[in-house]
Amino acid sequence: MGATASIPHFGEQEVGRTVASVGADPGITRAEPRPHAPSAPRTDIQALRAFAVAAVVLFHVWPLAITGGYVGVDVFFVISGYLITGQLVRLRAQGTLRLGAFWAARARRLLPAALLVLLASTALTLAFAPASLVTQYLRSIVGSTLYVENWVLAADAVDYLGADNAPPIAQHYWSLSVEEQFYVLWPLLILLMTSAAIVRRVGRSSLLASVVIISGLSLLLSLVTTFTAPSFAYFATPVRMWEFGFGAVVAILPTLLIAPATRTAIWLVSWTGLLYSAFFFNAETPFPGMAAILPVTATAALIWIGPEPPFRLASAAQWRPIQWIGDNSYGIYLWHWPLIVIAPAIVADDLELWQNVSLVILTVALAALGKRFVEDPVRYGRLARARPRTVLLLAASGMVVVLAAAGLPGIVITTSVQAQTAQAREDVLDPDSCRGANALLNSECDKERDLTTGADQLIPSLAGLYDDTDGAFACYQSEQARIEPCRIGSNAPDATRIALTGDSHAAMLIPGLRDVAVAENWAIDVYVGRGCVWSADSDPTCSDRQAALDSDLLSNDYSAILVTAWNQPDASAQIREERATEYAARWRTAIDNGIMVIPILDNPSVPQSSADCLASTSSFSRETCSFQRSDTGLEDPLEIATRQVGAESVDLRSAYCDSTGTCPMVLGGVVVYRDLHHITATFSHSLAVYLAEDVSRVLAASTSPRP
Known part of the structure; x- marks a missing residue:
């Protein structure tokens, strides 16, 4: 690491070579100072x-x-x-x-x-x-x-x-x-x-x-x-x-x-x-x-x-x-x-x-x-x-x-932002509100395409952007051998048991999943952590975690495993293919045990110029600070792996970018991204209904009688 540095200063007047004695005891001898010992700084x-x-x-x-x-x-x-x-x-x-x-x-x-x-x-x-x-x-x-x-x-x-x-x-x-x-x-x-x-x-x-x-x-x-x-x-x-x-x-x-x-x-x-x-x-x-x-x-x-x-x-x-x-x-x-x-x-x-x-x-x-x-x-x-x-x-x-x-001032700002975000959450969850993901996924919202929102009216407030996670990372683990799962959703005995696994991009979906899990009667065990996502990665530092994930995911009677991970924009086509193969190899172990794997394709990443624009702009329409998808022609490894195992994925990328590949930073007054590739918890809440619909559709298809 060498990206940042700073210099401390050190204080007293310098002297020549230091005496080497270590105590006032008469039994301790003293070495003489260096002959050229100046009293001024050296x-x-x-x-x-x-x-x-x-x-x-x-x-x-x-x-x-x-x-x-x-x-x-x-x-x-x-x-x-x-x-x-x-x-x-x-x-x-x-x-x-x-x-x-x-x-x-x-x-x-x-x-x-x-x-x-x-x-x-x-x-x-x-x-x-x-x-x-x-x-x-x-x-x-x-x-x-x-x-x-x-x-x-x-x-x-x-x-x-x-x-x-x-x-x-x-x-x-x-x-x-x-x-x-x-x-x-x-x-x-x-x-x-x-x-x-x-x-x-x-x-x-x-x-x-x-x-x-x-x-x-x-x-x-x-x-x-x-x-x-x-x-x-x-x-x-x-x-x-x-x-x-x-x-x-x-x-x-x-x-x-x-x-x-x-x-x-x-x-x-x-x-x-x-x-x-x-x-x-x-x-x-x-x-x-x-x-x-x-x-x-x-x-x-x-x-x-x-x-x-x-x-x-x-x-x-x-x-x-x-x-x-x-x-x-x-x-x-x-x-x-x-x-x-x-x-x-x-x-x-x-x-x-x-x-x-x-x-x-x-x-x-x-x-x-x-x-x-x-x-x-x-x-x-x-x-x-x-x-x-x-x-x-x-x-x-x-x-x-x-x-x-x-x-x-920090306390005042944080308190105000939390209150403002909590007030707006019910509106964000309403599919007819044209807020957040609704702005692109609800065709009735096209008529509001040119409406603008002042920076002081954004949800979350720009002052609270970095803190808008709403508990998404409460279960998140750093690099370690085992991820201890958390439970969200229904506690009913007949609840559909689902696992969610992946990195921070899986954690970003938790606020939305919490909103719908009880209504859908889903009991979701969350296995999210940094690094070593569930795959056949040969990295020896991941072997312990992979073994622990395999043990938990294959032995807990799950109906489905939701998987997602960061689609790194700078990854080459070869790296994407390799990661897809590693994903598919691990998913097959679950599929062979009768457990459905449902990949959730990742959101686009944000260029620095759009993030800088967001921080310095006073009024936002759908086009303000928007960017073009940078992964055009480069498939998400999750998408490639989905084809390799014959699974069906959940693709919510139309919630982030329109049909021309233009991706807004703000949708209906809701800030989409908190940094260069993580979505805000507020936007995650706005995805909740659509995420539930797609996951339910895939689950239902798996239980339908085959012709």
């Missing part, structure tokens, strides 16, 4: 900061120019591990490590600017963000204020629906969240590790061994989860801990004399590694995993060889503009992403070159102003002499202000 570390923040900003503004700019986050994690470990072990050696004071110093350094940008992001969201993104943006601001944004993003990426969400305005705070969690955990680990060292009268080697073990376990977790759970690997703190650990190891290692030629070689190789990572890694690079070892090791090596340029050309890193960027990297990092996210909504179009350049200039200007009037006064002014308890209380108060500013 110029080499400032240069690394400048490189990292420039890489990320350029990556976000011009992603094709520097495809691996996301590695900047790894650079900063290493720097943080080095600086914070050095500070902690110095304080521990002096017997002055106080957790409250340490955390208060972190709060003074990071929170004022961070909370200011979050407040500004809230104002920008409420003023300019598309209605469909407002609640999502506010949610990310709340998560960032609480410094859990990395876990919010990890959960969204695991959530099949959340994975399709547009990047939120505070997404870049995920790395700050990892950073803050590191600040909480690492002092506790240092205390624990050094306390054990004192008892055994062992110093540096014990601490170093502990850090190496922790880092090694974290790296192993990273290597495994990058392929098995890539979103978790990218955002989760335990998976990223080894990157801090590499910096910590450098801080603990004793000072070594390095020959000039060796230092030059290390400098050249390390910077080459960083530049290679930034320009040749891309979104397809499995990350962090093995790939992250290159930028992490390169950064650790550059810190380890010390601040003095090993040769004349290397002294360019001391150039004043580079040092200034490094010094202001925190503010640049904070401001760049909200401006990038909100600017297209303000100009109502994609940004041109001059506008992107203007955004970079504005980012730098806001960073400089923030440092001058917010960061430095808090960091070095009267508050620097305040008691830790006072600082932490003020920090908590500031967080409460931001939470209220972002959270209360």
Whole structure:
């Protein structure tokens, strides 16, 4: 994974090589500081900061120019591990490590600017963000204020629906969240590790061994989860801990004399590694995993060889503009992403070159102003002499202000949307209302083809679009061996027993099926989950789930199994044929056991241009933001498999697109899609009657006497 990245900033004045003593006990010896230990920030570390923040900003503004700019986050994690470990072990050696004071110093350094940008992001969201993104943006601001944004993003990426969400305005705070969690955990680990060292009268080697073990376990977790759970690997703190650990190891290692030629070689190789990572890694690079070892090791090596340029050309890193960027990297990092996210909504179009350049200039200007009037006064002014308890209380108060500013509007919007949608549901379910699927399936509704609906009258409201699921995913399972079924519909002893299985596109049908199941006397067991749909897929990671599905679907006396799955628009004809064959092979096992299989053909997918149009348009007719079906000439694998097994499918695609292949985004004031391929629960409700008719027809045909 490498699609998004952001750069945390790390705070205190840098020092030379850290002392390696681990306690104030007289039995613990202290290593001397590195001879060239400056009291000012180390110029080499400032240069690394400048490189990292420039890489990320350029990556976000011009992603094709520097495809691996996301590695900047790894650079900063290493720097943080080095600086914070050095500070902690110095304080521990002096017997002055106080957790409250340490955390208060972190709060003074990071929170004022961070909370200011979050407040500004809230104002920008409420003023300019598309209605469909407002609640999502506010949610990310709340998560960032609480410094859990990395876990919010990890959960969204695991959530099949959340994975399709547009990047939120505070997404870049995920790395700050990892950073803050590191600040909480690492002092506790240092205390624990050094306390054990004192008892055994062992110093540096014990601490170093502990850090190496922790880092090694974290790296192993990273290597495994990058392929098995890539979103978790990218955002989760335990998976990223080894990157801090590499910096910590450098801080603990004793000072070594390095020959000039060796230092030059290390400098050249390390910077080459960083530049290679930034320009040749891309979104397809499995990350962090093995790939992250290159930028992490390169950064650790550059810190380890010390601040003095090993040769004349290397002294360019001391150039004043580079040092200034490094010094202001925190503010640049904070401001760049909200401006990038909100600017297209303000100009109502994609940004041109001059506008992107203007955004970079504005980012730098806001960073400089923030440092001058917010960061430095808090960091070095009267508050620097305040008691830790006072600082932490003020920090908590500031967080409460931001939470209220972002959270209360989100609650109001969500409550209003839910009430509006509930009021409109009865109208949507009425086939004579020309709302939702009725607009295309009821011929009487053609006379209302040219009627328009204001954006503020849409159902669901654009502000609640991402939340319009109506419990469709209550039974939804992530990748795991067994899907535990849920029951919807009739509980009558004579109910027709039906199973519904598939991925998120099967889950989208649940709101509509709930509406009709009792009336049709159907008892529906729902087997829906992400990945590994019911087929003869040879993927070994799916074998356990396939076996479990076979066991449940074939042994529960079902009259029929409804199956559906995402018809991916970019799949080639060959891939479609292969998937169809895999579907058919599995379906035959049910058919041979006397169980009917009823495929439900999938809805079309939405181009990004239509989704963007939906978010920015003020009035909608049937043609507004519509698109042409992109799968013309490429059959749904479900359709191919239906022919292969001689089954009969349910085809509701005429509810989405008219006879010319034009697919509206809004039908009768009902928004059809919540993202690029999932329908809204409201539209699912409007499909209910038609879905029931078609399934009943197929069921009846199977029980009719054959001639």
